[in-house]
C-alpha cells in the first residue's frame with residue numbers, strides 16, 4: 005500500500021535532445037504567473053509552466069501516452085491577444101506572447117471541487133483515517149495541497165474490489181478515481197490490452213477479461229500501470245509491508261538486458277526491499293517484468309557466495325581472502341614461469357561493470373602478459 | 384546500435400529480423416509499437432511467429448538460416464529497379480559495382496524458393512525499405528548473429544543499410560540490439576583478444592606503445608585466442624590456467640558437455656561470481672563477488688550509452704566488488720595499481736580510450752548517461768553514428784556474401800531443426816529470474832515449442848514429457864504446442880538448466896569469423912519420454928507464451944469475447 009515512495013515530483017520528463025538529433029524548433033516566448041520563459045514551438049502550456057517551476061495536478065497525464073484532457077485538474081487561464089480562456093494545460097499548445105495564470109482563486113476553488121468529487125468516489129479516507137498509507141501518491145498530494153475535504157460530498161457506493169490472486173499487482177479499485185492512466189498505458193504504450201474500462205461514469209469499472217485474473221489475461225506484468233497510477237489503487241505486491249517513510253532509493257540500472265532501463269532500488273534498514281522505475285532515465289519510467297519484479301530478490305538469496313573457497317582434497321572449502329588470492333597469484337606465476345603467459349586465459353563478463361572488465365583485460369595483458377582475454381557474449 | 388532507442392519511434396519503417404523484441408528487449412519494443420502508431424511500417428522477418436508480428440504490416444516467415452539469400456535478393460530488386468540512394472552510394476561507399484554484379488545471382492524467385500516465402504515478399508521488402516529510406520531502421524539480434532554465417536548475415540544487412548543511405552541517418556541505421564546488460568561495456572573495455580580498450584586495434588602502429596607507456600610494462604604483441612579456441616586448446620592440454628569472471632560457461636555455452644570437458648582439462652581454474660554456479664563448482668578457487676546492486680561502476684547499453692551503476696547495499700559475508708578483488712590481485716602479482724575505486728579505474732580507462740574521453744562520473748551523475756563517441760568533456764555524446772562520414776573516416780564497403788546453410792541440417796535421423804533463444808519472463812541461464820517469486824507461474828519449466836500440425840503428426844499433446852536429442856546429447860522437456868513455431872522446427876530457451884540443459888543438445892558449430900556459436904540451428908529428433916512428468920502438465924496448463932491468449936476452459940465456448948486492444 006501507498007507505494008509512491010517519495011516519487012520525484014517531475015514524473016517523466018522527455019529526453020532532452022542533444023546536438024545531432026533532430027533540430028530543435030525555434031523557441032516561443034510566454035509568461036507564466038508573470039515570469040518569462042522560452043519553450044520549443046511544439047511545447048504545450050504544461051511544459052512551459054513546469055519549466056518555470058510551477059506545477060498543477062495532472063491526474064490523467066502520462067507523458068508517454070500523451071495528453072488526454074479528461075481530468076481537467078490542469079486547467080489554467082491563458083491570455084493571448086486580449087482574450088482570456090480557461091484551457092487544459094496538458095493539451096493546449098503554448099502560444100507566442102501569451103500570459104498564463106495557474107493559481108487564481110477561481111482555479112484553486114475549481115480544483116478543490118474536482119478533488120472533492122473524486123474523493124466521494126473512494127472510501128480510502130474512511131478506511132485509513134489516521135495514518136494515510138497513500139500519503140505520497142499524486143492524488144493525495146493534490147488533496148492536501150488544495151485542502152479538499154473528504155466529506156464535502158456524500159460517499160458514492162461503487163467498485164467492488166476485484167479479487168485477483170496474481171503475485172505481482174495488487175488491485176484495489178476502492179481507491180480508484182477513474183483517471184484511466186492504467187488502461188491508457190496498457191493499451192496505448194505497452195499495447196498489451198490486458199485491462200479495459202467497462203460501463204460509464206459512476207458505474208465505470210476497470211477490469212481484465214477472463215474473470216479479472218491478470219494471469220489469464222494478455223498482461224505482460226510490465227508494471228507500468230502500477231507506476232502510473234496516481235492513487236495507490238494499483239500497487240506492487242512485492243513492496244507490500246514496506247514503510248514508505250523509512251525507505252531510501254538508489255538510482256541504478258536494471259541488471260538484465262541491453263536496453264539498460266533506469267531503476268531505483270528501494271532499501272529499508274540497509275536491506276533491499278524492491279524496485280521502482282527511474283522516471284528521469286532515458287527509459288522514461290518504463291520497465292518490463294524482469295526489471296520491475298525480478299531485479300533484486302536474487303541479490304538477497306541465501307545461496308549467494310559469502311566466502312572465498314579453495315579446493316582441498318577434491319572439495320571446495322572455505323578459505324580466507326589472503327589464502328585464496330595468494331594461491332591464485334602464486335599458481336599463475338608458476339604457470340607463466342613454466343609454460344609462458346599464453347597458457348593462461350581470462351574471460352570477462354557482460355554482466356559486471358565495465359570498470360571490472362577493464363581491469364581484467366589489463367590484468368591479462370599487463371600482469372600475466374597475454375592477449376588471451378575474451379568476454380562471454382558475441383552479440 | 385548505430386542509432387538510438389528513442390529514435391526508433393520516429394522511423395519511417397522498421398525491419399526487425401532475428402529479434403524477438405517484445406520478449407528480449409521489451410522496452411525497445413515500446414518504441415517500435417509507438418512508431419507503428421505514428422504511421423511507420425513494421426516488417427518482421429523471422430522463422431518464428433513471434434509476438435511482434437501482431438504489430439507488423441508484413442510478416443515474412445523465412446526458413447531458419449536463409450537470411451543471406453533473402454537480403455541479397457532484396458538488394459537485387461533495389462538495384463535492378465534503381466531504388467537505391469545513388470548519391471550516398473557514390474560518395475560514401477565502395478565496391479558497389481561488384482556487389483551489383485554479385486546479387487544478380489540472387490533473383491527474387493530463387494530466394495523465394497530457398498527461403499520458403501512468396502516472391503512478392505521480396506519485392507515488398509525491397510520497395511518499402513527503399514521508399515522509406517533514409518530513416519528506415521533495421522534491428523536485429525542473435526537470430527542473425529548466432530549462425531555459422533553470422534558475420535555474413537550482418538554484412539548482408541549492412542549492404543541494405545548502405546543502399547538506403549541509412550548509415551548516418553536519424554532514425555535509420557542497422558542496429559544490433561545487445562542481449563545482456565553490459566555486452567557493450569565489456570567490448571568497450573577491451574576484453575577482446577584483438578583490441579586494446581576503446582576498440583584500438585592491437586596491431587595499429589602506436590597503439591600498443593601508448594598502453595605500454597601508460598601501464599609501465601611491456602605488452603604482448605601476439606593476438607589472443609577467443610573463448611571457443613581456448614576451449615579446444617584446453618582439451619589439447621595447451622591451456623593450464625583460466626580465470627572466469629561472472630559467467631556460467633558450462634550452462635550458457637553451446638554443446639555444454641564440451642565446455643565442461645574443456646574446463647575440467649585445465650589444471651587451475653578460478654571463478655569469480657555471485658553464486659556457486661555449475662561452472663564455479665568445477666573451480667579450484669572461487670572468489671565471492673558483489674552483485675550489481677552492491678557495485679559501483681558503469682554499464683553501457685545497446686545504444687552505446689554509458690550509465691552509472693550504484694551500490695544500494697553491502698555485499699553478503701566477505702564478498703567484495705569485482706573491482707576490489709582485481710585490484711588486490713594486481714598487487715599480489717607484483718603490479719600494484721594506483722587506482723583504488725571504480726571511479727579512478729574509469730578515469731584511467733577514459734584517458735586511454737578516445738571514444739570515451741569526455742565521459743566523467745560527474746557528467747553521468749548529473750545527466751541521463753552519455754552515448755559514445757564522446758571525445759571531450761564539452762561533447763554531448765553521439766545519438767547516432769556515421770552522421771558526417773563513416774566514423775572511421777573510411778567509406779562503407781559493400782560485401783558480396785553468399786548463402787551458407789547451417790552447419791547441421793535436418794535429415795532422416797534428426798528430422799527437426801531446434802532453435803534457441805529467450806523468453807520475456809526468464810533470463811539467460813535463469814540464475815536471477817529463477818529466484819524471483821511469482822515467476823514460476825509465468826514460466827514454470829522449460830518448454831519445447833512445437834507446431835500444432837507437427838505435434839499431431841508425432842502424437843504429442845501439450846505438456847507431454849519429450850526427449851529431444853541431437854548428435855551431441857539429449858534433454859527432457861515439456862511439449863508446448865503453439866503456432867509460434869513453424870512446421871519442422873522447435874524452440875527452447877536455456878533458463879532451466881537443473882532439469883533441462885538445452886545446451887547439451889545445441890550445435891558446436893560457430894561463425895568462422897567472430898566465432899559466435901550457432902545456437903540458432905541444429906538437427907534433433909523428438910520422442911515421447913518413457914516416464915511422463917505429470918507435474919509439468921498441470922503446471923503449464925495456464926501458461927501463456929507471449930502473444931498468445933489462452934482461453935480458460937469455461938470461457939472457450941464464448942470465444943467471441945476478444946481482449947481489448949486486439
Ligand code: SF4
Nearest residue numbers: 190223224226227229
Ligand atoms: S502490468 Fe502492464 S500489461 Fe499488465 S495490466 Fe499493467 S500495464 Fe497492462
Ligand code: SF4
Nearest residue numbers: 258260261265292295
Ligand atoms: S527492465 Fe526489461 S527491458 Fe529494461 S533493461 Fe531490464 S530487462 Fe531490459
Ligand code: FES
Nearest residue numbers: 064073075076094
Ligand atoms: S492532466 Fe490535463 S486534463 Fe488531466
